[in-house]
Amino acid sequence: MQAWVTETPGGGDEQSKSLYNETGARRRRAHPKSRNGCQHCKQRRVKCDEVRPACGQCIERKWKCEYPPPEKRAHLSPPPRNDSSESLAIPKTEPETPPTSISDSGSPAAESRNAIHTGVIAYLERTSVPRRKLEPDGPQVRLAVELVDHFLDTTELWVGSSVSQTIIQRHAFPMAFHASYLLHAVLGCAASHLQFLHPGEKKYETAALHHYTRSLQAYSSQLVHDIEHGDGQAMMAASGLLAKLTFINTVAMNADEPLSPRTSPVCWIRSMQGVKVILSTPNLKTQLQTGFLLPILQRYKTPPPMDINMRVDVQDPDSPTSMLARLRDFCAISSLGAADPYTPIITRLAPYILAVPDHDSVDEMMAIVAGVETSFIELLEQCDTRALLILCYWCARLPFIQQWWTGPSARIECRLELGLAKLPA
Known part of the structure; x- marks a missing residue:
């Protein structure tokens, strides 16, 4: 039997006696005190690493980390210097509160930018295996800072419409410090874009794959195992970024594969179905309906029905109407009300066949795939010719948007779909 099972107050050897005070009550284990810890750690009376904008305890438990206001701590003496492995390897230049605002110019204020850099580096330190401090001017720190700045400072439209890009650039990092899947999605998008711009740089390719994989794992875990306690805003933001990353990554992996049902587009389409789960979860939907992502959420609405009496224009057989x-x-669609699996997606796709999609159409274009019905996905799994042709129309319209991730992947996918449609049943 283990010694600790048989311990009795006042009995046993000197080590056992030291566990109890003179009254026979068990002594409380001593631990270093933290006067500047966050609110959660203070309430739980546990050691806080005091990393900002979010400490390790709160990040692990997916809690919103909050520190006491400066005025409540003004009378406290400065904490002693902590040289343990828990401390950051770079100077703490962040403000007292997490970064939550962006200046009118669209770029974070200098102090908020420093706080974002510090928070990202602190997170990478905590999650590194084996855990280690990063050199202040080492390659990992420089790359992390570069990815953050690239995501925040790129002004060309590259991660969505003008509306969605402005919202994501403004709010992503304050949310990301409480949702690792969003943080990795942001860094993964930045790394993938830099890889596109500098194809010879191996560091961007490695970082893109690493952050994409970590984001997808964390996002899937939240979606499957703890959806009710998720952050609707962060999950919706991550889903939009992951949709683009999944599209370019999955299609690229299948580019050199021989045509077969295994190379069907079902994999990347199914990965986008998380949006439907988010919108069908009551508390997450409530968060979205009152949050800053509402303008993006409204783009997921089904467009009004189109004229069902369209006919091929014999004068212009290649016109959009034809x-x-x-x-x-x-x-074989006779009316929009017909009970068939093709009508819903053609209804949503029709406006983007009749008109050339542009940057402001990208969110709606992605919403078409994210909201596709299960019955249609099952047809794609069976390499149904009609379903593959409809998706080919979608892929053929996507490059008109002319963002870095739309053209190459869409053309590869369109070729695969046309090839699969010709395969014998």
Whole structure:
């Protein structure tokens, strides 16, 4: 039997006696005191690493980390210098509160930018295996700072419409410090874009794959195992970034594969279905309906029905109207109310066949795939010719948006779909 099981107050050897005070009550284990810890650690009376904007305890438990206001701590003496492995390897230049605001110019204020850098580096230190301090001017720190700055400072439209990009750049990092899947998605997008701009730089390729994988793992875990306690805003933001990363990564992996049902687009389409789960979870939907992502959420609404009496224009058989009419005829759709698996997605796709999609259409274009019905996905799994052709129309319209991730992957996917449609059943 283990010694600690048989301990009795006042009995046993000197080591056992030291566990109890003179009254026979068990002594409380001593631990270093933290006067500047966050509110959660103070309430739980546990050691706080005092890292800002979010301490390790709160990040591990997915809590919102809050520190006492400066005025409540003004009378306290400065804490002693901590040279343990828990401390950051770079000077703490961040403000007393997490970064939550961005200046009118669209760039974070200098102090907030420093806080974001410090928070990202602190997170990478805590999650490194084996855990270690990063050199202040080492390659990992320089790359992390570069990814943060690239994500915040890129002004060209590259992660969505003008509306969604402005919102994501403004709010992503304050949310990301409480949601690791969003932090990795942000860094993964920045690394992937830099890889596109500098294809010879191996560091961007490695970082892109690392952060994409970590984001997808954490996001899937939240979605499957703890959806009710998720942050609707952070999950929706992550889903939008992951949709783009999944599209370019999955399609690229299948580019050199021989045509077969295994290379069907079902994998990356299924990965985007998390949006439907988020919007069907009551507390997450409530968060979104009152939050700053509402303008993006509204883009997921089904467009109004189009004219069902369209016919091929014999004078211009290649016109958008003729294209849509031929697609409807091929899928044998007699009316928009018909109970078939093709009508819903063609209804949502029709406006972007009739008009050339642009930057402001990218969110709606991605929403078409994110909201596709299960019955349609099952047809894609079976390499149904009609379903593959509809998706090919979607892929053919996507490059018109002319963002870095839309063209190459869409053209590869379109080739695969056309090839699969010709395979024998």
